[in-house]
Amino acid sequence: MYPSTVLDVIPNYPFEPDESVANPIFRIQRDDCVATYKRSDFLIPHRKEYYFMALVKAGSSRHWIDTVPYTVRPGAFYFTIPHQVHLKEEVQPFTGISLGITEEFLALDESGALKKLPVIQNPDNGHELVLSDADLLFVEDLLEKMLAEYNTKNNWQNTMLLAYTKVLLIYLSRLYEQQFSLATPQPNRLLLKTYLSKIEEWYTRLHDVAAYAGMMNLSAGHLSELVKEQSGKPAIVHIHERLIVEAKRLLFHTDQSIKEIAFALGFEDASYFNRFFKRIALTTPAHYRSSIRKMYH
Known part of the structure; x- marks a missing residue:
């Protein structure tokens, strides 16, 4: 038997809910400021225990996912799944919308279909989707609707957010299949x-x-x-x-x-x-x- 603690040497950051909204399993927020990080936050590899996604409207921060460096670019959509390794190298002013989605939130989908989508399974260890003008309009409009729902206290909020999330993840999965190598259509995968x-x-x-x-x-x-x-x-x-x-x-x-x-x-x-x-x-x-x-x- 191998020592299981060795894989845990890279810190695993838990999901942190937005205290003002009090939703323990889902987070969406508008980012329109210069993020403040301590020097100790940089060049520290870590994993996230949740799915992280972000639509970038403006910014050019430099990050790593696993062993791949990338500089974020406006009009792109970034995504990671729990086991991938993150590292901040350089942070610039950032404008966009970001999401944190937990396993518990995805489990609200009793069919299990969301967990099987390419953008969630991420078999190619991707992290960036290029958006056309039409893609950008669709995704941004959907995220704005999700933000509006998230910031209200209506009944069945998570049910509504789940419905929006289904549409978002299906749309992103179509783009994933167009842009990554495992996209070869198959009759039954x-x-x-x-x-x-x-x-x-x-x-x-x-x-x-x-x-x-x-x-x-x-x-x-x-x-x-x-x-x-x-x-x-x-x-x-x-x-x-x-x-x-x-x-x-x-x-x-x-x-x-x-x-x-x-x-x-x-x-x-x-x-x-x-x-x-x-x-x-x-x-x-x-x-x-x-x-x-x-x-x-």
């Missing part, structure tokens, strides 16, 4: 979504397709065939890609030893982890850590 969800839950413990096939009451061969058909990738590749993403996050954002990272990701043998990482990433963990830090610091 439900099994793939289930498989990716299982990987997200168990990737630090289970590294073979057969284990996931057992959970889904399928043979390993049949699961592999269906996943390849729906995603274009072998089933094992999805497991390996998730492990590599998390390994890179920990190598870049923490000072944990390679052995500690290997154990945290479910590898009992650090040397095997080194060989695995080199085979997939085409470089050793140590070289990756030194080269990416040299490049960006």
Whole structure:
């Protein structure tokens, strides 16, 4: 068994509700000021326990999501999901509308459909959607309606906000499928979504397709065939890609030893982890850590 605390070395910030509204599971706010941060807030990697989204109207702050730097730009929509790593590098005056959405809020959708949307599952680890003029008008109008509802004390407020959120997330998911690689239309991607969800839950413990096939009451061969058909990738590749993403996050954002990272990701043998990482990433963990830090610091 690996030490579970190693993955927690990157702080996980909880959802902070707006005290003036007293909604413990959803937040939306207009941002129209210079954010004030302490020096200690910068260059500190962290995760958020909730889904964070923002429509940028003006601003050019520089941030990182995982190992990708980006400078925010007006007319774009930014989004992250709970396991991604955030880092502030430089903050400029920012104008826009931002949202915080908790798992509890999404659970109000009894059908479970919202949790399966691409912008929520984020299989490509994206963080930016480019908006056309028409997209910008639609999204901004919808967010304004959500703000108005949020700032009133009407009955069934969360029910109304959930309805607006459904429209927003469906619209953004269409854009996601247009702008990211897993957008290839498929007649039925439900099994793939289930498989990716299982990987997200168990990737630090289970590294073979057969284990996931057992959970889904399928043979390993049949699961592999269906996943390849729906995603274009072998089933094992999805497991390996998730492990590599998390390994890179920990190598870049923490000072944990390679052995500690290997154990945290479910590898009992650090040397095997080194060989695995080199085979997939085409470089050793140590070289990756030194080269990416040299490049960006």
